[in-house]
């Protein structure tokens with residue numbers, strides 16, 4: 260069975276968030292289960308493309324409305340990844356230093372059309388086309404409706420929703436950019452008076468998955484306008500929990516962290532990483548270190564961070580370290596907080612892969628007070644590195660973290676997103692840290708939890724088989 264994943268991100272080529280981690284790992288694990296899994300993604304102007312050499316295997320142009328736009332398909336010449344990746348190079352539109360910008364309609368439409376046009380030239384078509392998020396959401400529609408892709412009609416396709424907040428909306432004025440289809444069916448593209456690629460994908464895909472079972476259920480109640488659609492299509496929808504790439508996220512071999520460690524040596528290993536962070540960010544090694552890593556957006560609860568951190572830091576019994584970027588106002592507030600809590604608070608506003616690994620290893624607790632969390636990978640990385648997650652019980656966080664008050668519990672959970680509930684949860688963390696033998700016992704237990712992709716990769720394969 261041949262599976263083609265089509266995605267805007269894939270680790271280590273281009274990563275903005277968790278989508279890259281999933282598309283960078285799932286194909287690898289699928290390939291080890293006797294299927295052939297490959298990725299098609301855009302060719303961006305970034306560190307990875309600058310540092311690697313590519314071969315052009317196909318060149319042509321697509322028609323985007325009235326324009327002809329050139330594109331190439333590239334592969335890596337040397338140093339292959341663990342699975343085949345094909346890069347769609349549209350110099351005029353996709354080859355940018357960023358992955359996402361304010362309006363990406365033409366960029367991702369060009370990507371999707373070029374990918375399908377190129378696939379039309381293949382001798383053998385794939386058995387499954389697996390699309391990820393709204394950037395590839397028009398593919399299920401085009402496969403079903405566009406005349407030029409008639410040959411693909413019988414290929415089953417799957418949509419995975421990593422985040423339903425973003426839907427790729429654009430105006431009907433641009434409908435002419437989509438390869439010709441029976442205009443009587445234009446309503447399929449519409450949701451709420453605009454073209455909605457995610458909605459179109461939910462309508463047309465043969466199967467729809469979300470990245471955790473709880474998120475699937477939550478979407479029927481809150482999906483940024485798509486609630487009724489997801490309820491109506493629920494027969495073809497299911498939730499499959501993400502896994503983590505345990506080769507990349509392994510404290511024993513992780514080349515980014517300061518000192519490697521195992522369950523047996525976690526005390527010294529985690530301590531060395533914490534010491535490094537405390538030196539680098541001027542924090543107090545003796546106090547517990549609470550960290551946050553992620554995008555500073557409302558979904559992650561980041562608008563509450565400045566007030567929450569102030570309340571927590573006033574007690575002067577802990578450190579807080581933040582790595583993230585996003586909302587400018589929140590960034591400024593988090594920056595200005597630094598001067599008030601010198602020695603116990605710091606923040607790195609930006610994106611830094613290496614630093615994120617050191618924080619997973621060196622922090623004592625990881626904060627995830629998300630309003631919405633389709634799956635969340637950070638809590639699973641934290642568990643693997645022996646860092647106790649403090650999460651709001653929602654989506655994938657609910658599916659992966661059990662509160663310490665429950666039998667075999669190992670994390671700290673709160674029900675709502677408010678300054679009071681988050682600071683109460685932090686207080687519980689401080690208390691737990693003071694009971695070092697209990698803390699260490701939990702640390703050992705969480706490092707043993709297996710969240711590797713093996714089980715979930717197989718669940719996807721079972722899903723493919725059910726429609727193939």
Ligand SMILES: Nc1ncnc2c1ncn2[C@@H]1O[C@H](COP(=O)(O)OP(=O)(O)O[C@H]2O[C@H](CO)[C@@H](O)[C@H](O)[C@H]2O)[C@@H](O)[C@H]1O
Nearest residue numbers: 276277278421553583609610611615632633634635636637
């Ligand atoms: N400033 C920074 N510096 C370095 N690394 C940073 C960083 N900000 C984020 N990261 C990294 O990006 C990834 C974030 O993954 P998440 O799954 O938590 O969130 P995201 O919301 O992007 O993903 C969406 O898709 C994924 C995948 O399906 C779902 O798990 C999730 O719930 C959904 O919101 C982690 O690898 C994290 O370490």
